[in-house]
Amino acid sequence: MTAPLSFRSLSSLIAVVAVLAACSSQPPAPEQLPSGVENRDPNAVTTGRVGNGDGIDPLSMAALKDPRSPLSKREVFFDYDSFVVRDEYRPLITAHAKFLAANPKVKMLIQGNADDRGSREYNLALGQKRAEALKKALLLLGGREEQVESVSLGEEKPRCEEQSESCWAQNRRDDILYTGEF
């Protein structure tokens, strides 16, 4: 179907964004210490956790948008007729799984997609298989069931609409969204 391309709108981040903008000129945040552990290195930066009351650390959330961090990579592509997450994504999935484990209050939404050949409801189910494959991999590597919801958009929000293999390949895809983005 070649209707004009629709754009995906992400709902805006909460007040966290304002705080992050203020910190954007600072050097990258050092690895976060688990709360309750005293930092003995006199050169370490002591970070104040400025949240908005939802228990989510805004500096952690900054990594999700940092192009240098694997956490800003949010797409997993699949081969034709396949629902197996390729090995090349292991580092990416590991990074996201660790992030989930370290931030138990953060929620993730995985949206699976499918190309548009065939029945809409069957394609919804195919997209779901892709979303669930990624969720499973994340849970195996540290993410928790309560944190992750896998859903499908089927063929309904394609990235491109040409009838070509390169377009179909783009739509065989999972997208990862975090709290504040859905």
Next chain:
Amino acid sequence: MKSIKSLIAAPLAALLLGVSAGAGAQLSIEITGAGANRIPLAVPAFDGERIVSTALVSVVRADLERSGFFRMVDPGQNPLAEAAAVPYGDWRAKGADALVSGSVVSLGDGRYDTRFRLHDVPKQALLTTGGFAHSSAPYQLRATAHRIADTIYEKLTGERGVFSTRIAYVVKSTGRYELQIADADGANPQTALASREPIISPTWSPDGSKLAYVSFESKKPVVYVHDLATGRRHVAANFKGSNSAPAWAPDGKRLAVVLTKDGGSQLYTLNVDGSGLQRLGSSGGIDTEPQFSPDGQWIYFTSDRGSSPQIYRTSASGGDTQRVTFNGPYNVTPRLSPDGKSMAYISRDGGRFQVTLMDLATKQTQILTDSARDESPSFAPNGRMILYATEMGGRGVLAAVSSDGRVKQRLSVQAADIREPSWGPFIK
């Protein structure tokens, strides 16, 4: 004095409270294929107040011609009053087998009584008479005309007419999706829901008062039930994961749905208000697109449990599951005819997705279309026509085909894609 055109095209008074009048562009319908042995039928002008009678008769003629079962014979210029003596020989000479005569009688106060007769021309006999009281409001004129066309259709074909029914469908334009309802002839489009996110799988309740559908407005698929008269809706299913493919039980009290909350797309039933969830079987793969048989005994569905997507059916009371389709690598979207004897579905053959019809007793199948990207078949409530979505010239359009494949119609909207049709029930 209002022109005829504005009389017919005027936006309709709120027949459905709470449903906003469609900014919806007019749905246009063209015939692209006609039936085998069309009955030559003449519908001359009705006697009586010219504007009202012209409006009525034009809709009657359009309905009957669009059905593909009639070849409209030139009716001449003169009105033929309901009780007038009929010069059968003249009409025979014009080639008519059937003839309608009618009169629009003013009752005063803006009300009318339209009476009509249907004649068998070769036999020179009266087949039926009828009459309806109505106002001159456009929607009443159209409704009366549809009822007259239904009566003529039923008398001449032996089948109940569907001219008084409605269809639902989704219109997609740039950044916008609308769930619309229109008369079966495309008139009076009304918007039940407008959204920036997709809407799929609309389906009418058996009594025609509600639509169930799937909306992506929450960034995931959620099943809603929407009351058309009030415009109020409620969430029927929003469990963790995806919720989709609603199908009404024939008694209108329960829905079958597809949920992924327990891992994988699986079938469930629940009450229309969302309570009383029950799982319906389980498989290791995808089960989707449930459809009740008209007698409520079976639920047909699509499953890839056998490695390719095929149609199965399971007893609605649980247990026995049987495979229904065996030919070809891809058979999906089962839709039972109202008499329960045949099933329309989509089969993929050599890369083309086409509406196919199976006789459930003989298992014989027939591909009904020659297009390549068909989806979402939906039977008219008289079982004669199948409405479906397809693509033409790069645009999403609706089409309809008769169960023998001969009558064809195309339904399109300007500057938008139209998809996901659902044909509404007979009005009680």
